[in-house]
Amino acid sequence: xxxxxxxxxxxxxxxxxxxxxxxxxxxxxxxxxxxxxxxxxxxxxxxxxxxxxxxxxxxxxxxxxxxxxxxxxxxxxxxxxxxxxxxxxxxxxxxxxxxxxxxxxxxxxxxxxxxxxxxxxxxxxxxxxxxxxxxxxxxxxxxxxxxxxxxxxxxxxxxxxxxxxxxxxxxxxxxxxxxxxxxxxxxxxxxxxxxxxxxxxxxxxxxxxxxxxxx
Numbered sequence: 001x002x003x004x005x006x007x008x009x010x011x012x013x014x015x016x017x018x019x020x021x022x023x024x025x026x027x028x029x030x031x032x033x034x035x036x037x038x039x040x041x042x043x044x045x046x047x048x049x050x051x052x053x054x055x056x057x058x059x060x061x062x063x064x065x066x067x068x069x070x071x072x073x074x075x076x077x078x079x080x081x082x083x084x085x086x087x088x089x090x091x092x093x094x095x096x097x098x099x100x101x102x103x104x105x106x107x108x109x110x111x112x113x114x115x116x117x118x119x120x121x122x123x124x125x126x127x128x129x130x131x132x133x134x135x136x137x138x139x140x141x142x143x144x145x146x147x148x149x150x151x152x153x154x155x156x157x158x159x160x161x162x163x164x165x166x167x168x169x170x171x172x173x174x175x176x177x178x179x180x181x182x183x184x185x186x187x188x189x190x191x192x193x194x195x196x197x198x199x200x201x202x203x204x205x206x207x208x209x210x211x212x213x214x215x
Contacts, residue, residue, distance in 0.1 A: 056102075069164055073088035
């Protein structure tokens with residue numbers, strides 16, 4: 001269990017951590033956009049449109065993320081849709097995050113007092129104006145804690161893209177462990193990097209939560 005060569009593999013592992021963070025940020029951004037749209041769809045009075053939103057969240061929350069990634073990367077070529085590993089990872093992670101973000105945002109909207117909807121309607125606001133100017137700004141403050149948890153979870157979930165040959169932190173560790181014959185240094189380094197990333201962003205979200213907390 002010689003750990004002396006950790007400093008030699010650290011640059012390679014850091015390259016993997018950059019990709020991990022890139023995947024996390026992009027999937028959370030796209031997932032948030034998807035989540036807002038789906039949350040609006042699920043809250044509409046139109047049963048057909050609402051059912052579409054419910055079906056989407058049912059599928060992507062009810063099936064493993066690894067399965068979704070494998071389908072996008074290995075399954076889509078069977079229907080003549082070729083995706084690179086990075087594209088498949090972003091699509092899979094974003095759609096999965098979007099399903100969870102939709103529920104988070106929907107719960108935040110439902111937490112807003114119904115009287116504010118009624119007051120907005122009395123003032124002549126349209127549904128879209130009410131959401132944009134009154135409801136969503138308050139809802140986003142409410143959902144900061146679960147969004148932070150989703151972000152931290154996504155940092156760890158990106159390790160699943162190693163199954164489609166994308167070289168993030170875990171894949172780098174696997175490759176280095178195989179090439180050197182000693183898996184301990186790369187896997188320990190990967191664990192340390194994951195802990196550092198999750199600790200840093202947990203602290204950041206804690207600060208943001210305190211500044212924007214709803215009393």
